[in-house]
Amino acid sequence: xxxxxxxxxxxxxxxxxxxxxxxxxxxxxxxxxxxxxxxxxxxxxxxxxxxxxxxxxxxxxxxxxxxxxxxxxxxxxxxxxxxxxxxxxxxxxxxxxxxxxxxxxxxxxxxxxxxxxxxxxxxxxxxxxxxxxxxxxxxxxxxxxxxxxxx
Numbered sequence: 001x002x003x004x005x006x007x008x009x010x011x012x013x014x015x016x017x018x019x020x021x022x023x024x025x026x027x028x029x030x031x032x033x034x035x036x037x038x039x040x041x042x043x044x045x046x047x048x049x050x051x052x053x054x055x056x057x058x059x060x061x062x063x064x065x066x067x068x069x070x071x072x073x074x075x076x077x078x079x080x081x082x083x084x085x086x087x088x089x090x091x092x093x094x095x096x097x098x099x100x101x102x103x104x105x106x107x108x109x110x111x112x113x114x115x116x117x118x119x120x121x122x123x124x125x126x127x128x129x130x131x132x133x134x135x136x137x138x139x140x141x142x143x144x145x146x147x148x149x150x151x
Contacts, residue, residue, distance in 0.1 A: 041100070
């Protein structure tokens with residue numbers, strides 16, 4: 001586990017340092033919202049062998065009283081996105097549901113501006129969270145629309 005303060009803003013430039021011990025205190029308890037965001041994985045399979053040519057992750061919203069119910073609904077929704085297609089070269093293909101990557105309960109019911117997905121990632125120099133669990137690296141490194149600098 002990394003010792004000492006880590007960059008809270010994810011840039012590793014020394015701004016807004018927070019210790020790993022302080023992160024332990026950031027474990028809020030929220031009331032169930034009844035809504036879940038579910039990351040579904042699809043393979044675009046092409047040709048007779050149906051080997052994957054591309055993988056796609058989609059995040060969908062489902063409702064449910066608990067995670068088990070939400071998972072059942074997500075599997076039902078996932079099938080609706082499966083389809084057949086033809087490539088520009090005329091090869092036949094299919095979009096096949098491969099499985100559920102992750103599920104997260106929303107803090108609030110969905111509406112404009114409601115967070116529907118979050119993922120903790122490791123900024124440069126940090127490998128684990130406050131509990132010592134490994135964090136995946138930041139990906140992608142580039143952002144389509146980075147925040148304007150405050151300077």
